[in-house]
Amino acid sequence: MLLYTLWVLFHLLDFYTVSAASCDCSSLVIPVHVDVLVPKDPTDEFAGLKSNASSLRRVNDTYDIFGVFCRPDAVAPGESVVQLLVHGFTYTSQYWSPPVEEFRNYSYAAFSCERGLPSFAVDWIGVGLSTRPKNSSDVQYPTAAVAVSQVALHLKTASIVPGVPAFKKVIGIGHSAGSGLLNFNAIVDGPRSIFDGLILTGSLTPLPGTLPPLSVATPARDDTPLRWGNLDPGYITASNRSLFYPADTTAFSPRMIEFDGFTKDVGTIAIFVQTASTTLTAQYTGPVVKIVGSEDQVLCAADRCVNVTALTTSERVGWPAAQSFEVVVEQGNGHDMNLDFAAQGPFNTFVGFVNQFSGL
Ligand SMILES: *[C@@H]1O[C@H](CO)[C@@H](O)[C@H](O)[C@H]1NC(C)=O
């Protein structure tokens, strides 16, 4: 109970912490309608994209998507770009703004806000304060990804808070499986994509046999019965967070990894295995950048990120129609590049690309 109470408290502190910066943040909920086909078998790693009709089923539902919207106190007139921030597996929108005093300067929402850029950081369906479907097999790449693009559509067509008109451009910024969801939308929507640019952090094309085995995850109900005892076993979490950080433990605060364990959330088996679907080609026509940490223990093993030219050549294959495509390797950062001592490096890189992609 104590853990749960503190967790709720962290969620409330979120808004307090961020609003102390020169920005105005508010939490809100956007209802989205999702009508998609998902594989009947949630362990289908291609998320139904390679399936025939008889192995698919329809999910037609409405979900509440929770998010934190931050905007600079003074938005320059004529600038109408918003960043849609999508967290990774077992994280929440708090990844973009760790809600404790000590880690206030690790908030990308605050960092970008101070540089004139509004953002909306969402919780996936099934996660954090968004709707959690009773049946974990409803939380698959197609449902979670469409919920994200529906939020983007909302940002472009409606006023998100009173006094803020609909945005003209939405730049999607993902982390890890959150980048995977944006990538999945780019595969499904191609040139019709709602996104004006994609910044995919902590995400590379999975090489066969290099995805971490499902055994690194635990059913959430076994991991933390007090919080998740009622969830079906398809809801999973990662008990040990050390892979998300550099192997060199002096590169991050020991209290950050403690905080991480304390505020972790759930994902599903489907989302875990369906990352493989992002090996398919995206006919997306906007600009794309992939940003990884050189010390990423999940993605950059076997010196994969040492030769950036070679890495760019191999990653570009999946994006033949992109207006531009780049790979940036941030030196010294781990998989959770936002949570290392060196987070300022990636933060500056993200802001640079948002400005470039939106023509600011
Ligand atoms: C559809 O796909 C399933 C699973 O791959 C397969 O068993 C089945 O034979 C396929 N059905 C048709 C009509 O192709």
Ligand SMILES: *[C@@H]1O[C@H](CO)[C@@H](O)[C@H](O)[C@H]1NC(C)=O
């Ligand atoms: C899908 O959901 C919408 C909204 O809830 C509903 O109006 C519609 O009838 C549903 N479609 C089908 C085929 O069930």
Ligand SMILES: *[C@@H]1O[C@H](CO)[C@@H](O)[C@H](O)[C@H]1NC(C)=O
């Ligand atoms: C979840 O939904 C799937 C597909 O409708 C169904 O096969 C499965 O039995 C459901 N699981 C539970 C625990 O209700």
Ligand SMILES: *[C@@H]1O[C@H](CO)[C@@H](O)[C@H](O)[C@H]1NC(C)=O
């Ligand atoms: C997590 O895993 C790492 C590396 O495998 C190990 O060194 C560490 O002791 C583990 N931490 C916990 C709390 O089990």
Ligand SMILES: *[C@@H]1O[C@H](CO)[C@@H](O)[C@H](O)[C@H]1NC(C)=O
């Ligand atoms: C990096 O890879 C490219 C091939 O993509 C190769 O031509 C180049 O020599 C490599 N650079 C180094 C320093 O190994």
Ligand SMILES: *[C@@H]1O[C@H](CO)[C@@H](O)[C@H](O)[C@H]1NC(C)=O
């Ligand atoms: C936050 O501040 C600490 C302590 O001054 C520093 O070590 C760390 O690099 C900073 N992190 C970011 C993201 O600015």
